[in-house]
Amino acid sequence: MSDLFSQPFEPDDDERAPEPGRGERRVVSVSELTSAIRGLLETGLGDVWVEGEISNCKIWNTGHMYFTLKDRGAQIRAVMYRSAVRYLKFKADDGLHVIARGRIVVYEPKGEYQLLCDHLQPHGLGARQLAFEQLKKKLQAEGLFDAARKRPLPALPGKIGVVTSLDGAAVRDIVNVIGRRHPNVHLVIRPTRVQGDGAGADIAEALRSIARVPGIDVIILARGGGSAEDLIPFNQEPVARAIAASPMPIVTGVGHEIDFTIADFVADLRAPTPSAAAEIVVAAKDELFARIDRQARRMRASMGGQIGRARARVHVLVSRRGLAAVPARLALRGRHAAELTHQLRRAATAGLARRERVFRDLRARLEAREIGRRLAAYHGRLNAAGSRLDAAMRRRHAGASATLGARAARLESLSPLAVLGRGYAVCWNEDHTTIIRSAAAVRPGDRVNVTLLEGSLACDVRSADAAHRSPQPPDQES
Amino acid sequence: MTDPKITDFESALAELDAIVKTLEDGDLSLEKSLELYERGVQLSRFCHSTLEGAERRIEILNERGEIKPAPPALGLDGDPAARK
Numbered sequence: 001m002s003d004l005f006s007q008p009f010e011p012d013d014d015e016r017a018p019e020p021g022r023g024e025r026r027v028v029s030v031s032e033l034t035s036a037i038r039g040l041l042e043t044g045l046g047d048v049w050v051e052g053e054i055s056n057c058k059i060w061n062t063g064h065m066y067f068t069l070k071d072r073g074a075q076i077r078a079v080m081y082r083s084a085v086r087y088l089k090f091k092a093d094d095g096l097h098v099i100a101r102g103r104i105v106v107y108e109p110k111g112e113y114q115l116l117c118d119h120l121q122p123h124g125l126g127a128r129q130l131a132f133e134q135l136k137k138k139l140q141a142e143g144l145f146d147a148a149r150k151r152p153l154p155a156l157p158g159k160i161g162v163v164t165s166l167d168g169a170a171v172r173d174i175v176n177v178i179g180r181r182h183p184n185v186h187l188v189i190r191p192t193r194v195q196g197d198g199a200g201a202d203i204a205e206a207l208r209s210i211a212r213v214p215g216i217d218v219i220i221l222a223r224g225g226g227s228a229e230d231l232i233p234f235n236q237e238p239v240a241r242a243i244a245a246s247p248m249p250i251v252t253g254v255g256h257e258i259d260f261t262i263a264d265f266v267a268d269l270r271a272p273t274p275s276a277a278a279e280i281v282v283a284a285k286d287e288l289f290a291r292i293d294r295q296a297r298r299m300r301a302s303m304g305g306q307i308g309r310a311r312a313r314v315h316v317l318v319s320r321r322g323l324a325a326v327p328a329r330l331a332l333r334g335r336h337a338a339e340l341t342h343q344l345r346r347a348a349t350a351g352l353a354r355r356e357r358v359f360r361d362l363r364a365r366l367e368a369r370e371i372g373r374r375l376a377a378y379h380g381r382l383n384a385a386g387s388r389l390d391a392a393m394r395r396r397h398a399g400a401s402a403t404l405g406a407r408a409a410r411l412e413s414l415s416p417l418a419v420l421g422r423g424y425a426v427c428w429n430e431d432h433t434t435i436i437r438s439a440a441a442v443r444p445g446d447r448v449n450v451t452l453l454e455g456s457l458a459c460d461v462r463s464a465d466a467a468h469r470s471p472q473p474p475d476q477e478s
Numbered sequence: 479m480t481d482p483k484i485t486d487f488e489s490a491l492a493e494l495d496a497i498v499k500t501l502e503d504g505d506l507s508l509e510k511s512l513e514l515y516e517r518g519v520q521l522s523r524f525c526h527s528t529l530e531g532a533e534r535r536i537e538i539l540n541e542r543g544e545i546k547p548a549p550p551a552l553g554l555d556g557d558p559a560a561r562k
Contacts (some may be wrong), residue, residue: 010517013486146525154488155487155488155491156487156488156528156529171552172552174535175552183529184531184533184534185534186533186534186535186537187535187536187537187548188537188538188539188545189536189537189538189539189548190546191538191540192537208542209539209541210539211541212546213539232531269509283530289526289529291491292491292494292522292525292526295494295498295517295522295523296494296518296522298498298501298502299494299501299515299518299519299522302498302501302502303501303511303512303515306501306506306508306511307508310508328520352508355509355512356510358516359512359515362512362515362516362519363506364517365523366518366519366523385490412511436554438500447520454481464485
């Protein structure tokens with residue numbers, strides 16, 4: 001029957017057209033013909049992907065959906081069974097541009113063919129989704145998503161590599177979070193474009209180059225939230241390959257809470273946002289300190305416990321009467337039992353004491369660490385105390401200055417210059433070596449010098465009367 | 479007992495955990511316990527100084543493979559490295 005269709009189809013022929021070749025005429029029934037058509041369409045075409053616009057869309061109460069797919073030149077009727085309709089991720093509506101997957105079926109009683117559609121997706125997003133699914137399937141088959149591939153993150157990363165754009169909020173979020181959780185961390189940022197054409201290749205190159213920096217032991221790959229379109233590079237194969245090939249673990253913090261990208265699947269760990277990625281990579285410094293200190297305390301406690309038990313045992317042994325009795329019974333070289341007991345006790349307690357000393361020293365060293373950390377807290381208080389001390393010192397200094405001022409004033413009042421200021425004068429001998437306090441010290445004709453408040457006078461003595469005494473000599477002035 | 483060298487934070491932390499467990503479980507001699515204890519003290523000191531020792535740095539690796547200090551705009555409060 002297939003040769004029926006292998007004839008060239010010539011629309012101009014009518015039924016009266018003579019059979020070419022032999023004059024023999026082969027007549028088939030409608031059923032036969034339809035059956036032949038059915039065979040051709042159903043097995044000949046197989047699965048098809050067809051793109052078109054939905055019209056006349058209707059879901060019957062059986063749950064099956066009937067619609068027409070059309071473009072400018074043609075249309076085809078389509079049906080989607082309830083079992084497939086259930087999995088639709090969008091509402092199929094008239095006017096929607098879609099890609100449908102299915103196969104052609106022929107309904108013989110009506111001589112109609114239609115598309116039996118088992119999958120429907122919006123066009124545009126659809127093409128991308130298709131690529132996403134295909135790549136995902138391929139990488140999954142290669143084992144790139146396997147849990148066994150996921151590596152643990154370092155407890156305390158030496159250097160953290162960050163691959164992201166410098167423009168977005170992502171890089172600031174990461175720097176912020178890491179700075180808050182562990183202030184002294186070494187970040188190396190490798191800027192890269194994260195969207196647009198070629199961004200995928202850029203990201204892959206950035207991942208490879210940051211992995212070459214010595215000391216990097218974990219990498220954050222991040223971008224801030226974006227539309228599905230913005231995340232395209234993170235769904236591209238080069239990025240996935242670069243992540244898989246990375247010698248150190250990679251944590252993704254890409255976009256969006258809900259959408260997983262291919263990069264997320266391949267990464268060693270997936271965080272929903274850049275900040276979350278940073279938090280995962282850097283365990284809080286305080287938590288680490290707390291953990292170490294907790295272990296140190298437990299160690300100290302069990303050591304202290306063991307020493308304590310040993311001490312108790314020694315105590316019990318040496319104070320037991322039986323022990324004192326033993327040497328007596330043995331009567332070793334005539335030594336006095338008490339003396340021997342004493343020696344025993346000394347040896348036992350000395351051994352224990354030695355160990356206790358070691359323990360105390362070690363314990364002090366251990367605690368010094370924690371104290372060292374507490375010191376940091378005291379630092380603040382110390383600073384505050386320091387400034388209070390400064391203020392106190394300034395106050396005291398001011399007080400001292402005032403006292404000094406008063407003293408200086410008194411001193412001033414004692415100064416000869418102050419006396420001169422009140423109108424007294426000082427009389428010197430000619431050589432300025434001796435103050436003349438008595439007229440008896442000079443004779444008429446001698447030369448004396450008189451110092452005034454301002455300047456001095458050279459004077460000749462005309463007469464000297466030693467009998468008169470001034471009522472209040474200048475050197476007793478107070 | 480000569481202690482093996484303490485190499486990295488991670489293994490030091492793990493060894494400290496193990497020592498704590500041994501000390502808590504074990505019926506060790508006092509001498510042996512003290513040895514472990516001393517090792518534990520060393521480990522704890524190592525972890526502390528490693529945590530405190532690291533300095534904060536933010537650097538940029540450019541496309542030519544050169545590492546430069548990050549621009550000040552990236553360094554946030556209290557970041558001396560980025561502030562220059």
